[in-house]
Amino acid sequence: MVSMTKARHSLGLVGLSPIECAKIAMFIETEAEAAGCPWLVLHSDSCDALIVPSDVEFTADPYQVLIRLVRYNGAPTGGLAITAPVNAPDLIDILSQAQEQLGKRQVPAQAGPSLRVKMEDMETVPANDHYDARSYFGAQASHMTNGSAALKADPYAYASHEEHLSSQPSAMATPAPQPAFQPFPGSQASHSPQPAHNPATHAGHDAHGEFCAAWDQIAVALYSIVQNSAPAVAEIRIENLDMIRIDFRFRAYNSRIPLEHVSANGSRIAIRSTLVEAFRPPIVNLPGESLDKLFWFIGSQAFHGMGAPWMKPEDRYRLRRWPNFTELNHAVADMRAAAAIGNCFLNAAELSAAAGITPEAATRTLNAYSLMGLLEIQTDRTAAPVVFAPPPERASGGLFSKLRSKLGL
Amino acid sequence: MTEHVILFAGPMGAGKTTAIESLSEIETIRTEAINTDRETADKDTTTVALDYGEITVGDEDKVRLYGLPGQRRFDFMWTILNERAVGLVLLVNNDAADPIKDLDEFLEEFGELHEKGGIVVCVTRTDVAPIPRIDKYAERVRELMPGRMIPVFTADARNSDQMRTCLMSLIANIEMTAMIAASEERAA
Ligand SMILES: Nc1nc2c(ncn2[C@@H]2O[C@H](COP(=O)(O)OP(=O)(O)OP(=O)(O)O)[C@@H](O)[C@H]2O)c(=O)[nH]1
Ligand SMILES: [Mg+2]
Numbered sequence: 001m002v003s004m005t006k007a008r009h010s011l012g013l014v015g016l017s018p019i020e021c022a023k024i025a026m027f028i029e030t031e032a033e034a035a036g037c038p039w040l041v042l043h044s045d046s047c048d049a050l051i052v053p054s055d056v057e058f059t060a061d062p063y064q065v066l067i068r069l070v071r072y073n074g075a076p077t078g079g080l081a082i083t084a085p086v087n088a089p090d091l092i093d094i095l096s097q098a099q100e101q102l103g104k105r106q107v108p109a110q111a112g113p114s115l116r117v118k119m120e121d122m123e124t125v126p127a128n129d130h131y132d133a134r135s136y137f138g139a140q141a142s143h144m145t146n147g148s149a150a151l152k153a154d155p156y157a158y159a160s161h162e163e164h165l166s167s168q169p170s171a172m173a174t175p176a177p178q179p180a181f182q183p184f185p186g187s188q189a190s191h192s193p194q195p196a197h198n199p200a201t202h203a204g205h206d207a208h209g210e211f212c213a214a215w216d217q218i219a220v221a222l223y224s225i226v227q228n229s230a231p232a233v234a235e236i237r238i239e240n241l242d243m244i245r246i247d248f249r250f251r252a253y254n255s256r257i258p259l260e261h262v263s264a265n266g267s268r269i270a271i272r273s274t275l276v277e278a279f280r281p282p283i284v285n286l287p288g289e290s291l292d293k294l295f296w297f298i299g300s301q302a303f304h305g306m307g308a309p310w311m312k313p314e315d316r317y318r319l320r321r322w323p324n325f326t327e328l329n330h331a332v333a334d335m336r337a338a339a340a341i342g343n344c345f346l347n348a349a350e351l352s353a354a355a356g357i358t359p360e361a362a363t364r365t366l367n368a369y370s371l372m373g374l375l376e377i378q379t380d381r382t383a384a385p386v387v388f389a390p391p392p393e394r395a396s397g398g399l400f401s402k403l404r405s406k407l408g409l
Numbered sequence: 410m411t412e413h414v415i416l417f418a419g420p421m422g423a424g425k426t427t428a429i430e431s432l433s434e435i436e437t438i439r440t441e442a443i444n445t446d447r448e449t450a451d452k453d454t455t456t457v458a459l460d461y462g463e464i465t466v467g468d469e470d471k472v473r474l475y476g477l478p479g480q481r482r483f484d485f486m487w488t489i490l491n492e493r494a495v496g497l498v499l500l501v502n503n504d505a506a507d508p509i510k511d512l513d514e515f516l517e518e519f520g521e522l523h524e525k526g527g528i529v530v531c532v533t534r535t536d537v538a539p540i541p542r543i544d545k546y547a548e549r550v551r552e553l554m555p556g557r558m559i560p561v562f563t564a565d566a567r568n569s570d571q572m573r574t575c576l577m578s579l580i581a582n583i584e585m586t587a588m589i590a591a592s593e594e595r596a597a
Contacts, residue, residue, distance in 0.1 A: 251542075287539050321547040322560035325578060326571040335578045339585035342558035354585075399413060400580045402466045407573060 009102060010040045010224065012047030015056040016069065020086065024051065027088040039095060042224045049098045054081065065098045214269050219302040221271050223310060223371055233283045234273035245284050252288030259297045292372050296328045299368030305360035307348065308367040316345035316378040317366060323374060332409045333357050337365050345378040413472045414493045418519055419500035420511045421479030422450025424533040424566030426460045428500060429474045431569040432576060433462025446480065455480060495526035496579050500566065504538035509549055516553050523557055527583040531564040531575050558582065
């Protein structure tokens with residue numbers, strides 16, 4: 001099994017000043033440009049490693065490595081620490097120590113980026129309960145600040161490819177509106193987890209390995225931003241061009257070209273995200289396109305048909321609401337899948353059986369729904385699975401199947 | 410021949426007549442009269458009895474599409490058809506004065522159809538009025554009918570593809586709920 005993104009860790013900056021954040025992001029981007037720096041900087045406290053000022057009270061989760069920033073006159077702390085003002089060699093040094101610690105923790109074999117997201121251990125929790133950034137207007141998390149995710153592929157994972165993804169050391173500090181950005185009118189089509197008539201367009205195949213890996217990282221970064229729930233904007237840059245702009249406050253995005261033509265293939269790709277105050281003007285031309293469409297596309301492209309790193313194979317999921325299929329490029333099989341997982345908790349294998357789709361398609365569907373914030377989770381492993389009867393093959397005599405052939409869908 | 414009666418309900422001007430025209434294989438039967446209530450919906454005509462369209466599948470199944478008049482003084486039609494229906498397409502135009510209140514009223518009136526089959530909510534005219542957004546409808550549906558999964562879509566009643574998505578999702582949901590109920594019965 002190829003794990004394209006195995007050496008990636010996420011670094012969360014908590015409670016730092018904007019200047020400190022900008023410096024750290026810049027150092028890491030520069031490092032990423034020059035060597036293989038496997039860190040993804042995010043303004044989230046759910047990252048593998050966190051940099052937190054030593055005078056801020058903070059308890060990290062057991063899986064996290066905590067790095068303390070000791071400011072002037074601050075008392076030295078036990079554990080990993082770095083002194084202000086931060087310089088690049090110190091930062092890189094402390095990060096390699098953090099990486100070492102993370103390496104020793106031996107995450108149980110799981111593919112994909114090692115970004116993890118905190119989940120409450122209740123019987124049923126929304127997978128993404130802080131989803132709607134809009135309802136958090138004004139409730140800006142004060143300890144969070146600007147972040148940028150410099151994407152740099154693990155050089156080992158890409159050993160066979162000449163070109164690497166690399167970051168753009170540029171700043172997107174102020175999300176000021178740039179009226180010059182005129183997205184092309186996007187086509188209606190986005191991607192669907194179900195390869196309806198044309199399996200060739202179904203991404204995620206090895207020939208497009210780099211393409212997928214780029215979406216993996218974008219998916220992880222976007223998921224993290226969404227989890228953070230503070231009003232944010234983001235920009236996906238490809239070859240120095242701001243290709244996709246996202247304003248999470250309005251759940252909208254603009255893309256220069258239709259999504260399925262966006263090629264992240266072996267090109268320089270970077271995603272930057274910034275927190276913004278609610279009153280700032282949007283960075284997309286409203287109404288823009290629905291963020292769900294972007295998440296549906298990215299979620300179904302990413303992770304090579306394997307579960308997203310934040311999903312647990314043992315968990316069961318149920319839809320909180322149906323996706324708005326009329327604005328997504330969907331196949332009829334997607335409707336049956338939604339009907340199944342809309343009515344009971346299912347894991348990928350069960351969804352595959354219930355909806356009559358391949359396990360890979362079921363996994364892609366779950367990844368996409370989860371990124372869209374549509375799933376609630378059942379963590380109770382003892383709950384009896386739903387056995388569908390009659391089996392879906394036999395159900396093909398139903399009105400749905402008949403209409404499907406009749407209408408040529 | 411098995412017949413499947415699907416009702417189209419919703420306030421005046423929501424797009425019921427238009428939706429049936431987009432879906433029907435036959436020339437639809439319409440009962441339009443001059444609209445005297447221009448305040449509620451600014452259009453020339455309004456349905457007074459009902460609309461009818463159909464889709465025949467092989468020689469076994471016929472899907473009958475009935476559109477109910479939006480104006481309240483024609484309420485008596487609702488009860489008659491309600492009994493035969495297995496599914497409801499509830500259309501709400503987003504540019505109404507208070508579309509969420511419309512949703513409330515129609516769900517109260519037709520909510521029981523969920524137990525007999527299924528319901529799908531289609532929010533129309535979102536190009537005319539972009540808000541409220543679709544999550545507001547989904548939220549309200551969850552509040553009013555907790556524990557039931559009712560698909561909510563934005564749709565343009567003039568767009569056949571979108572109306573097919575709504576209809577097919579409704580049928581997929583009806584069949585899946587029936588299948589789960591059957592499995593649970595067998596398990597019990
Ligand atoms: N712009 C726009 N127009 C729409 C949309 N959906 C429907 N319409 C138009 O809105 C009007 C709806 O009218 P009808 O289909 O007569 O509505 P109805 O629900 O049958 O109304 P009554 O019979 O009076 O209860 C028509 O002119 C449609 O073409 C939409 O999504 N956008
Ligand atoms: Mg009418």
